[in-house]
Amino acid sequence: MASAREEILQRIRNARVPAAAPVVRGYLQEGPGGIDLFAERVADYRAIVHVVTDVPQALERLRGKRIVAPQDVPAEWLIDGVTWLHEPLTIAELDQADGVLTGCAVAIADTGTIVLDGGEAQGRRALTLLPDYHLCVVRADQIAGSVPEALGRLEPTRPLTFISGPSATSDIELDRVEGVHGPRTLEVLIVT
């Protein structure tokens, strides 16, 4: 008896689907972009947005809290007066933290999205998932205008998380409610 794999592949070949027309990518490749559009779109998801020039000063809001930070965030972000939690951290430790501070890989102005790829200042995926509050620092040059521009800047084989606002659900009467399993508060610092 043929294996499931062989049988399925043979059945596909037997269907003799004709070759398809070449894909016409007539849609927009670029978006207007910009800090203002990105800030407006992030805020539409009921995330909190600030445009800042001085990151350490903006981080004063974390004073007195227990905040997870990946080991490789810029040293100046680790201000005094905050209990910084670094890896290795257990799931329970992450769950009990007050929040997490990260950078990002890319952001998308059109859709108000932040993308994490586990690279510099981002850490592994669980870090930005378990704490109930996520503060994300986005540099102006990381903001891509459109979805196509953003995907072009990403390495697909890295573990990626696209974040558009705090966790939400539309499962009750198709009405959006913010805050389910992921962080219920998302705060974004756009650095110019």
Added chain:
Amino acid sequence: MARNPVTWLGSPTFPKAAREALQDTQLRQNLRRATGTIRGRREAAVAEMTDWEMLRVAGEQIKDDVLARLDTLLVQLEESVTARGGVVHWARDAEEANRIVLGLCRDEGADEVVKVKSMATAEIGLNEALEAGGVHAVETDLAELIVQLGDDRPSHILVPAIHRNRSEIREIFQRRMGIEVSDEPADLAEAARVYLREKFLTTKVAISGANFAVADTGSIVVLESEGNGRMCLTLPDTLITVMGIEKLVPSWQDLEVFLQLLPRSSTAERMNPYTSVWTGVTPGDGPQRFHLVLIDNGRTSTLEDSVGRQALRCIRCSACLNVCPVYERTGGKSYGSVYPGPIGAILTPQLVGDMRDPQAASLPYASSLCGACFEVCPVRIDIPSVLTHLRAEAVEAKGRTAESIAMAAAAWMFREASRYEKAQKAGSLARFLARDGKITSLPWPGSKWTSSRDVPAPPAESFRTWWRKNRG
């Protein structure tokens, strides 16, 4: 061969189920409210995009290309996933897929698994199969949880509990979670958060579906809102992803089209809150064992039909359900399948693959052919054309029936003007059967017609007779 669990065992045909559902005023009220809300929002989300039609065309073309090269792309996906530390399994049908997943859970020694909402696993009846094998599957999507705790069936692709309103959900939560909670959606969401938290933090095996798989990189993509997906995809040691073989896109770039089409079409958002992308296993981040189960379950036989195969372009957005006048009134459960609404009416019978099955054969008739579904479909599936094509197949499968004999007699009658006139005179007598201008039950053979539809009462005299009398 085992029956395909894509339809629920013992479901009545669509007209019968619909007649019953229409009596449920609460259901109709819930659906009208929910579909009305989402229709308006989707329209606004789409109107914002000046290049929407170009995206739809590209989406259609990319998916057609996938179907044309499906064998090559699947092998390529298998190679890329394997190269990154994943294990790929192939399943011809639901039974084989369920056996593979149960075996993997047993290998891990798991008696409980957490699940991300997945149409593929609902289609194959995985939860029931796991339960029978001693493994309890916990649904973590809010709507799926409502369905699971309510011992209910799903009625919508995106929001399986769309038929429930907030006070019904409150009642289910209070009864099954043993808590006091208000009927505010925010409080209900909080209750689900608390209920599932411990499961997420301790369960070792997760099962997910996939929205897309990128053939050339081996990357798997899941779109979600609540974060339950991220929990399942990130925290457990082992991840098992079950995916229909048509869920592929050839390259990473192709996602730029679908990441724009899908959120706006399904939840009417510019982007859904969370999208996760992973490729095999990443050391130090997420599950360290990854299994991908590719399922056929009727897809290759659907692929053989040159008209019907476009149903395999579907990205499960559910926009067609939300605009369908039939779905809005009958609800999803009348379709007797995990795939309800217009897409279900063309996908379900093809996956079942047997038009002699009266329930499956009744689904292509669950439509007024108004065409709203085609207009909103982000991958331009011409649902009305496939519906009429499948109706023809259903008629053919029935062979010579009273209806086909009646149709042949009608053709004979229409060929001669004199025969036609005589028939009209005879037909006008039928008005004595009417009440309120409608005939709801004709004597045989007319009963074959009125069993599923009403007929307006014919006028006392035909237009021809009237014309002859007055103008002739």
